[in-house]
Each structure stands twice: as C-alpha cells, then as structure tokens.
Amino acid sequence: MIVAEQKPLEEIKGVLGDAENVLVAGCGTCVTVCLAGGEKEAQLMASALRIASRVDGTPIEATDVTVQRQCEWEYLEMIEAEVEKADLIVSLACGIGVQTFARHFPDKWVVPGLNTTFLGQPEEQGIWTEQCQACGNCMLAMTGGICPVARCSKQVQNGPCGGSEHGLCEVKRIRRVDGVPVMVKGRGGRMMPATEDVECAWHLIHDRLKEHNRLDLITGVQEPKDWTTSRDGGPRRIVREDLILMDEE
Amino acid sequence: MSTDNGLKSGSNLEKVLRAGHFAVTGELGPPQSADPDHIKEKVGYLKGMVDAVNVTDNQTAVVRMSSLGASVLAVQEGIEPVMQMTCRDRNRLAMQADFLAAHALGVRNMLALSGDHQSFGNHPTSKNVHDMDSMQQIRMLKDLRDEKKFQCGDVMKGCEPRFFIGAAAAPEAHPVEWRPMRLAKKVAAGADFIQTQLVYNLPAFKKYMEEVRKMRLHEKTAILVGVGPLKGPAMGKYMRDFVPGITVPDDVIARIEAAAKGIDPEDKAAKQKAWRAEGIKMCIELIQEVKEIEGVAGVHVMAIEWEEAVKPLVEGAGLLPRPVV
Amino acid sequence: MQRTGECFEPQLTAFTCSYCAYMSGDTAGAMRIQYPATTKVIKLPCTGKTDARYIMSAFEDGADGVYIIACPIGNCHHVRGNERARARVVHTKKLLDQVGLGGERLDIFFLSAGMGESFAQAAKEMNDRIMRLGPSPLRMGGKEVGAGEAGEQKNGGDETGEQSVEATQ
Secondary structure, three states: EEEEOOOOOOOOHHHHOOOOOOEEEEOHHHHOOOOOOOOHHHHHHHHHHHHHHHHHOOOEEEEEEEEOOOHHHHHHHHOOHHHHOOEEEEEOOOHHHHHHHHHOOOOOOOOEEEEEEEEEEEEOOOOOEEEEOOOOOOOOOOOOOOOOHHHHOOOOOOOOOOOOOOOOEEOEOEEEOOOOOOOEOOHHHHHOOOOOEEEEEHHHHHHHHHHHHHHHHHOOOOOOOOOOHHHHHHHOOOOOOOOOOOOOO | OHHHHOOOOOOOOHHHHHOOOOOOEEEHHHHHHHHOHHHHHHHHHOOOOOOEEEEOOOOOOOOOOOOOHHHHHHHHHOOOEEEEOOOOOOOOOHHHHHHHEEEOOOOOEOOOOEOOOOOHHOOOOOOOOOOHHHHHHHHHHHHHHHEEEOOOOEEEEOOOOOOOOEEOOOOOOOHHHHHHHHHHHHHHHHOOEEEEEEEOOHHHHHHHHHHHHHHHHHHEEEEEEOOOOOOHHHHHHHHHHHOOOOOEEEEEEEEHHHHHOOOOOOOOHHHHHHHHHHHHHHHHHHHHHHHHOOOOEEEOOOOOOOOOHHHHHHHOOOOOOOOOO | OOOOOOOOOOOOOEEEEEEEHHHHHHHHHHHHOOOOOEEEEEEOHHHHHOOHHHHHHHHHHHEEEEEEEEOOOOOOOOOOOOHHHHHHHHHHHHHHHHHHHOHHHEEEEEEEOOHHHEEEEEEHHHHHHHHHHHOOHHHHHOOOOOOOOOOOOOOOOOOOOOOOOHHHH
16 A cells, blocks of 8 residues: 655644635545544544644634545545635645645645655554555566565665675664654764664565575576666556547547 | 787786786775875875775765776876776766776776665765666676677677676675575676675685585686774674674684783773784784685785775785786 | 633543443542542543544643543453553644644543542642643633632542553653
C-alpha cells in the first residue's frame, strides 16, 4: 500500500492563508489502512484545526468528508457540494489524491495534510517499512522476492557490497517518531539525529537464495539497470488498449 | 594507444605486476580545499615508495578536490595515480566523460567503487546517484577499453580510454562465504587488479585466499592486500567495533597495547611513540607474511592521515627500492 | 487574562470503562467519599475505545480538562485495552500541545473497582490542576463559569495505587 504520515499541524496551519471554510478530505483506501488520512483522521484534523484557530483568536469553520478513493475523480464528484462550500481543502490523501483534487476542482485551492512516504507493508502494528520503489522493471524473480532497489541503501545490483556485517547495512536509518527525527546527544555534546539498524537486503537475498538452492541466479554480473521505466524516464503512463473505450461512431 | 607488449594500459602499476614484482600502492587523499600544495606535500612522502597512489573520490562522503583534478596534479608531480571513482556521485554519463578526460590527462589506473554512503559525510542531506554499481562500472571500463564501446553500445571513434582496471574487495564482510564469489564476479566483469579492505586478521584472510585459489581467481587478477599500521589500541578497537568488513583479533590488540607497558601512563607522548613504533613493526611483519601467501601480488598501504609511516613500512618490509619498469 | 480562583469552576469530563474504573466511582459513592462535583462521567465499554476524537470533542464542547479512568495495567477485562488508552492519551497530549490547549489538561488514571478513594483523589487532582491552569482557552468569554463554590472537596487520603501519565513523565 501507499504509506503516508501526517504533517505537523503547525505546517498545515501555515498554508491555510485566510481561508475561513476549510474542508478536510480523508481518503478511504491506503491512508486509511495506514491510519494517516482516513475518516477518523479527517475528523480529528478538522477538530484540531477548529480548536487551534479558536485558540489563536481567528476561528475558522473546518468540516470533514471522506471518500473511498481520492485518486479517482468519480469519487470526488460525489462530494462536489461539500467542496463547493469550502474555500480551501486540506487533503489527507497521498500525493496522488491531492493532485486529483487539484485537477478535478481547478478553481479550488488544495493543500496536502500528509507526507506520502513510501510503498510499503505494515511490519507490525504501528510500524511500516518500505518495500518497493515502483522502478517499473521488477527484478524480484532474480532476488528471491527481496528488492535491492527499494531496500539496499545504494541500490546495488550485484551485492552485497563491503558494508554488510551481521546481516546489517553499514548505513543507518534516521530514527523518526511521528515523522520527526529523534535527537540525541552525539560526540562532542552536539545534538544529532538518532539512528537505527537496517537489514542488508543483499544478505537477506543471499540467505534466501541459498535456502532455495538458487544462488546460481546471482553468480552472473547483473547488467546496468534500464531506468527508463523508472522515474528517470520522466512521468510514467500506462496505456491498455484493451480497456480504452472507443469513441461512439 | 599502446597495446604494445600486450599491455592493457601501459601504467606503471600494470608493468610492475606484469614483470612479476610484488607491487606496492599507497593512498593520497585530496584536500578539502583548492590547494594544490597539499598534494605536493603528500606526494613528497610517497614518491619512490610506491608504484602508484590511490587518489580518493570524496572519501567518506566528505567533499574534497575531485579525484580527477587531484590525479592530474599527481601526474604532474611525477607519481602515478590510481584514480578512484564512486558510483555515488556520478551517473553513467558523468563517469564515462571523466574516464575520457582522465585518460586524455594522463591517468592510467582507475578504481571502481560504489562509494561511502552520503550519510557518513558532510552533506548527509544530498541525493545519491547509484545509476550503476561498481561491478557494472568495471564492465563499462572494460568495454570502453577493449571494445571501444560506450555503455550504450555506441562505438567510439578515435582514441579510447585505456585503464588498468581496479576493484575493491572486502574479504571479511558478510556473508563471508559469498565473498570469493563476489570477487569472481568482479574478475568476470573485468577487474585487472584488486585492492582489499584493511586486513588485520591473517588467519581469516588466508582462508579467503584458499577459496580464491580454488577458483583460480589469482591467476586472472592481481590481488593487493590492504594493510595499514595501527596508531594504538584505540584505533584497533575502533576498526574492530565500528568498521564493517574488518576484524581485528584480540592478540593484535593485546600486542599493540603491550607496547606501552612500563611507560608512565601519564606520559602520553611516550606511549604514542611506543604504540606507533609497534604498529609499524606489526604492519611490516604482516606485509612479510601476506607476501608469502600464494596468489597475493602486492600490498595496498593505507596509512590514514599518517603518510610519514609509508617509508619506514615499505623500507622495513624490504620492498625498496621500487622497481623501475 | 485567565480567570482563576474562586469564581472558576472547572468542567471536567471523565471517560471510564464499564468495569473497574466505573465501579471505583460507584465505590466512592457507596463510601460517601466526596469529590469535586464538576466531573461528568462518560462510560465506555473499555478504555480501549478511547478515541482522540472523543477527547477533542469534549474540549470543543467546553471541557476544561479530560481524564480517562482505566483498569490497572494487567487487569483490563479486554486484556490490553487500557494500554491502548494510555498510548492514545500520550499521543493526544501532543496534539493538545499543538492546538494550543496544552497536554496537561488531559490525563489517565488506573484504578481497580475497590479504589473509591483513589477515584475521588483523581477527580481532585484534575480539578486542582485545572484550577491552576485556568479555564480552557476555548471557554474564554464563555458564560458557563458560575459564581458558585468551586465544588466541595474532600481528600480521600489514599495517594497510592494510581499513577497518572503526567506524573510518570
């Protein structure tokens, strides 16, 4: 699923401008499942914006509405009336939903309430990890279902590199809680972000292929990746001619 | 360009190895400034001591004078560079462009590296490239040289960049059992010589070489063992605890610790002197031991921020004078 | 700007579960223990149902302080509902800080059914805290603040047994 997390309220408040009627729009799909922008979160965000504006002395109207999927305009059409009343929309969808909103309601101003973080899976309750970068050219068949593009710090294609030790990558991840780096006192007393261990994807790949007796898959030199299917080919598009509706004759 | 005598690049390092000499390479870190004198000074310590020096490419992801620029300065100072190039900072266009420039400017050895992650350096908020990995970079260097082909497949018109192609190996990184295979991949990709990560654990390295010999990799590539003198027990422990791919056995740390025995603990200068002397002695012994391992073609001396140590090391190991080929 | 002191009577909302926590209130009543009369008690099936939206609604509707009364940790009738409530309280405190109400206006207490005195003590503690903090900024200029007594207060005396998140932070 698409995993996202809420922006700090302060940041959202900062982009509201002089809007008096704010519509907080939740999305019922990915961001509901990752508890960042579903119906509950939209209600809570609306409440938080109302309270904060009252405390600040410039009360605004903040209401909420949630659609099944903000990334499809058919669903947005269903909330036209609510959108009409608002002078600004805080979209709690992923970046796709925000853009669909902006495109479908061109005369409305829409701002994101979330940071879209990655394509991932729930590791356990409350923890999500990145699994896929949508490079457009899946190599999981070679790597035993473990993605080096998304999960190796250097996207090495012929790993593991020399920075692998005890199954861990030498590169550490900045530890974030609720999106904010956790700061700790570093050497010399300077505050710096705390880090946490990351598994070496190639160590995992090696062990899994060995387990399945398929190490032969990675003994050859993997050719340089064709990134044209990835973002490097520009914004991507899929055309399925079997699905396109022809113009009526 | 010369494929005379069947040489691939005609570099001094290649010739030394081809002639069957035990090769010695060193390391030259470019300055964090535009100061060419810094390089001249370091060259002063290394000239005549080594067959070539690695010129690092934004090592530990800290911005420095480019490895291309510093390599050219090294050429001008009369020492042969092994230009390092990481996959972190350049895509395949930039890499090939710099290969062309480097060759045109007299650089003849190129070392392919993936590069330290930017999070370790002084620009941790930057975006890395990693268009290719080091394995693919080796292959690209080989195709440019032997096929006159750009990575895209286009055939080059005119002079092709001819490098003696180097690669890194980390014999003790994990999973250890995969390391000989990974070396085999680098050799298959086209690595003419290998420089290993620092070795302190001789038994582990010997075991690695056993596997390497079984795969006959030492016949296809020249393996230079990474060695470096310890400055004291703290450095040994740091390497052991914090640098992936390096193990430092207890007896090594115990020995350097013992060097300061009997010295007044308060006398820091005396302790440091004793440790450093012992570090050099231990490194000399290590060089002599790896020299005896079948399949080892030379040493890569990494005296980190301690260039003065190179002379006593190489001299002490009986590797002077360096051959003129 | 804040109206504190005698003329301010804090409005408190307490969410309790229907097991230990609610019964501790019953016990307080049965034992005739007095506690500030300013608390409105809302029963939840379990404090695992504690939802930041309920808490925020309470504040929007005029509460000066909100607290949760849950079963003791390890004794939840739904096993870990009270732990979830505790985590949500910690999270909602941050949200209250962000919106400018202040996380101090929210807390959680863990009580077993027999702890009537602690129930009263929790009410008193919250009442005192809100007295100190003053009315919710959302009520400033509001009309609810009466001129009456600030609630009869009687200390139950037993200060052990319950632990508030505020106290443990």
